[in-house]
Amino acid sequence: MELIFDRFASLGYMTNLVGRLLIREISGPLAAHGLSVGYMPIFFALAAGEALTQRDLAIAAQVEQPTMAATLARMQRDGLIERRANPDDRRSALIFLSEAGHSKLPAVHAAATEANGRATAQLSAEERGQLLALLTRVAETLGPIS
Amino acid sequence: MELIFDRFASLGYMTNLVGRLLIREISGPLAAHGLSVGYMPIFFALAAGEALTQRDLAIAAQVEQPTMAATLARMQRDGLIERRANPDDRRSALIFLSEAGHSKLPAVHAAATEANGRATAQLSAEERGQLLALLTRVAETLGPIS
DNA sequence: TGCATTTAGATAGCACACTATGTATTTGGA
DNA sequence: TCCAAATACATAGTGTGCTATCTAAATGCA
Numbered sequence: 391m392e393l394i395f396d397r398f399a400s401l402g403y404m405t406n407l408v409g410r411l412l413i414r415e416i417s418g419p420l421a422a423h424g425l426s427v428g429y430m431p432i433f434f435a436l437a438a439g440e441a442l443t444q445r446d447l448a449i450a451a452q453v454e455q456p457t458m459a460a461t462l463a464r465m466q467r468d469g470l471i472e473r474r475a476n477p478d479d480r481r482s483a484l485i486f487l488s489e490a491g492h493s494k495l496p497a498v499h500a501a502a503t504e505a506n507g508r509a510t511a512q513l514s515a516e517e518r519g520q521l522l523a524l525l526t527r528v529a530e531t532l533g534p535i536s
Numbered sequence: 537m538e539l540i541f542d543r544f545a546s547l548g549y550m551t552n553l554v555g556r557l558l559i560r561e562i563s564g565p566l567a568a569h570g571l572s573v574g575y576m577p578i579f580f581a582l583a584a585g586e587a588l589t590q591r592d593l594a595i596a597a598q599v600e601q602p603t604m605a606a607t608l609a610r611m612q613r614d615g616l617i618e619r620r621a622n623p624d625d626r627r628s629a630l631i632f633l634s635e636a637g638h639s640k641l642p643a644v645h646a647a648a649t650e651a652n653g654r655a656t657a658q659l660s661a662e663e664r665g666q667l668l669a670l671l672t673r674v675a676e677t678l679g680p681i682s
Numbered sequence: 683t684g685c686a687t688t689t690a691g692a693t694a695g696c697a698c699a700c701t702a703t704g705t706a707t708t709t710g711g712a
Numbered sequence: 713t714c715c716a717a718a719t720a721c722a723t724a725g726t727g728t729g730c731t732a733t734c735t736a737a738a739t740g741c742a
Contacts, residue, residue: 400652401652402555402651404671407598460697505548508678522545526544607728628737
């Protein structure tokens with residue numbers, strides 16, 4: 391019975407490790423603007439100015455509904471989003487970026503671009519494309535979160 | 537100013553997404569044995585029977601010391617590890633797998649192997665190697681956590 | 683030798699992920 | 713039309729990660 395296990399040869403270990411390293415890489419720049427990583431998918435989903443429901447945002451960010459509820463609560467606490475009644479459905483609210491939230495978009499975009507750039511600094515453009523393509527295929531194999 | 541952002545082209549988003557998908561993939565099998573993902577690096581580090589300190593385990597798992605302290609507290613609560621005084625240093629304790637913990641090793645190993653196998657089912661052996669190699673290079677670029 | 687520094691660990695507080703479950707509203711079929 | 717089912721969201725509880733900070737013990741140098 392073989393119990394020796396090389397965690398560096400485990401995709402689960404490596405994706406989670408690199409994921410945490412990327413979070414660490416972007417957290418500082420975001421914190422300088424009072425932001426945190428969980429906010430990012432909401433910023434990008436609402437960047438166009440459209441108002442979306444909590445459910446729409448959960449699907450866009452690929453997280454479960456209670457996770458999105460907590461993230462939106464923090465963003466509202468921080469004055470980054472606002473909610474208004476959904477005229478079509480009284481169960482839900484429409485969420486949009488506040489003025490303050492909208493003003494953070496360039497900083498969010500720059501932080502993401504720069505963190506990804508630092509992470510892939512030692513990869514060629516082709517290798518970077520391969521890495522993203524392989525990750526995408528694994529994600530498709532394992533299926534959508536929701 | 538370009539604010540459109542494709543999160544599927546972002547290494548930070550994709551590694552975190554695939555990481556979560558892998559956690560989901562392995563959580564069920566582990567839960568069937570009363571285990572959870574955070575325990576895995578400790579199982580593998582202690583599999584040989586050696587007793588390690590909390591600091592050793594934090595370095596092996598690449599997490600911060602308070603994270604390891606909390607994980608070890610849960611494992612002790614679950615009867616999987618035991619601690620004994622370190623004769624060389626009264627500040628630390630030596631941690632080792634209990635009998636119950638040791639008996640879980642085959643299940644942990646099988647769960648990891650099978651989850652990684654399902655995730656890479658649609659990749660060739662060469663592609664799987666490429667993916668791990670590219671992730672390793674990104675991890676080395678971003679440096680060790682501790 | 684003695685004290686300052688370093689190191690090991692504990693603890694508090696927070697972010698962000700999950701499942702399970704409850705409430706209110708909408709929808710759709712008998 | 714009306715009631716059952718589905719849907720949107722809220723809430724509780726937990727796991728796993730982080731930073732900041734505290735105590736106790738070990739270390740190292742003047």
